[in-house]
Each structure stands twice: as structure tokens, then as C-alpha cells.
């Protein structure tokens with residue numbers, strides 16, 4: 312008697328559709344179990360993600376990646392010397408600053424351009440540290456660094 316009940320029970324906990332659950336869950340389990348794809352350097356789309364949107368919101372009024380506007384083109388700015396786009400007319404302050412654009416210098420520039428380079432021509436800053444970090448990551452990726 313008890314055997315029969317147990318038998319029925321085990322059948323009822325395994326409905327025919329459970330196979331499709333397994334098929335559905337299997338890739339998810341694999342994703343959770345194997346850390347490889349998400350470790351190491353993040354995929355390019357992720358790296359560009361929030362920074363790209365912020366760049367378009369905050370910077371694109373004056374900058375584009377590939378054309379000079381009110382500000383110089385910025386595609387290869389990361390790792391470059393400040394004021395080194397030959398087609399753009401910089402302030403002499405920025406041109407003679409001897410700065411190389413890195414995470415650190417870009418962070419200072421975006422936080423407060425005037426304290427990094429007094430008398431420069433960029434009248435804009437980004438007060439939020441996390442926004443600066445995202446924008447710098449975007450510029451770095453756009454520069455292939």
C-alpha cells in the first residue's frame with residue numbers, strides 16, 4: 312500500500328513537461344557555473360555602455376569623436392598629449408600644458424578644467440565622479456586603449 316502511494320507520488324512530481332524545464336534551465340545553470348565569459352576584460356559593448364550615453368548627453372554639444380567642433384575631436388585623446396590635434400585651435404594654456412591624457416589627468420580635467428589648466432577654453436565640468444569614470448572609460452575604448 313505505502314509502496315503504491317510512493318510510486319504514484321514520484322510519478323506525479325515528474326510531469327512530462329519537466330524535460331522542457333530542464334532544457335530551459337541547463338544553459339542558465341551553465342552560465343552561473345562557468346565564470347570564464349564574464350571574467351577578464353569586459354566586452355567592448357559593456358565598456359562603452361553608460362559612458363557613450365553620457366558622452367552624447369554631456370560632451371557632444373561641443374565634441375565629436377571624429378570632427379572638430381567648438382572643442383577638438385576626441386577619438387584618440389586617451390594617451391595623447393593635450394592640445395595635439397593639429398586641426399584644432401587650442402588655447403595656448405592647454406597647448407603648452409605638457410599634459411598626457413590618462414585616467415588621472417582626464418579625471419582632474421573633467422572635474423575642474425580650470426584648476427588643472429588655468430585659462431583654458433573649456434567651460435564645462437562633470438561634478439559626479441562615477442559619471443567621469445564612465446566617460447573616461449568610453450574615451451579610452453574609443454582610443455583603442
Ligand code: HEC
Pocket residue numbers: 366369370371372373374381382383385388392393394395396400401402404405406412420421430431432433434435437446
Ligand atoms: C561648452 C563646450 C564644451 C563641452 C560641453 C565639453 N568640452 Fe571638452 N573642450 C572644449 C574646448 C573649447 C576645448 C579646448 C580647450 C582649450 O583649448 O583650452 C576642450 C578640450 C577638451 C579636451 C582636451 C582635448 C585635447 O586634444 O587635448 C578633452 C579631453 C575634453 N575637452 C573632454 C571633454 C569631455 C569628455 C566632455 C564631456 C564630459 C567635454 N569635453 C565637454 C569644449 C567643451
